[in-house]
Amino acid sequence: MNSNATGSLHPTQGRATGLRMLLAWYLDFLLFSVLAALVSYAAHWEYGNTWLAQLVGFFVVRGSGALFIETPGMTILGIRRDGTRDEQSFPNESWLTLLLGTVFILDGAKQGVRWTEYARTLPEFGSLPGPTGQMIFALCWGACLMIAGVMLLQMRKAGLWLALAVTTATIASVISSWPLWDQALAQEVIGRRAAQGIGVRPGEIAFMQQVIPTTLVLMNGLLLGLLTGMRRRFQT
DSSP states (O other): OHHHHHTTSOTTEEEOOHHHHHHHHHHHHHHHHHHHHHHHHHTTOGGGGSHHHHHHHHHHHHHHHTTTSOOHHHHHTTBOTTSEEETTSSTTOOHHHHHHHHHHHHHHHHHHHGGGTSOOOOOBTTBOOOHHHHHHHHHHHHHHHHHHHHHHHTTOHHHHHHHHHHHHHHHHHHHHTGGGHHHHHHHHHHHHHHHHTOOOOTTHHHHHHHHHHHHHHHHHHHHHHHHHHTGGGOOO
16 A cells, blocks of 8 residues: 555656745746736726735635646746656756746846836936836836746756846946936936835935946846856756
8 A cells, every 4th residue: 555655656756845836836926916017007906016915816816726727836847736746857957047047037027017116217228218118128128037037947048048148138238328327216216215105315316326237237247157157057
């Protein structure tokens, strides 16, 4: 009896770890939050953009949906509905590939919908787009980042190349827009604080102007180095 019970799983199958299941939940929440923000914006329902509404909606949708189908997060991480996964999938996966893939999806989820909260004023490739341009750039950046993150988690070589391209493009955009950052960040901080219903703190704008552009270049440069260093893990 015991041998039959333990032998019910295929030799290449195993139970997904608790941390992997938790990551699947987190990925599902990120994807749900993007959909909820876009739908709420289209429906002019401001409450739908709050974290409480999104959290409640997520647990209802995810909790009920997982009873019948594999959720997007489970599919991305190769987890079946019964909680098993093929241990031969993603053989070169590491904690770093999981971390970077998640970071890309998180960044894409934030960038893709931030424009729904207030009018953004970020420079792009040496220009300062208007409201429509800000929306288009945000959606494009968000989509590219999230697609790259998904493919990184699935250890696809195309995901590595897309991640490298997006990271390089980000650095190029920041540097080519250097003269515009002071003006853009002043408007950005004022707009964000107005949307939050609070005033700008003393020295906040000057601090952001000094830190943000340099930090973006340094962080994306580090990311570029990490992606390049683990390129051999991505075979196909």
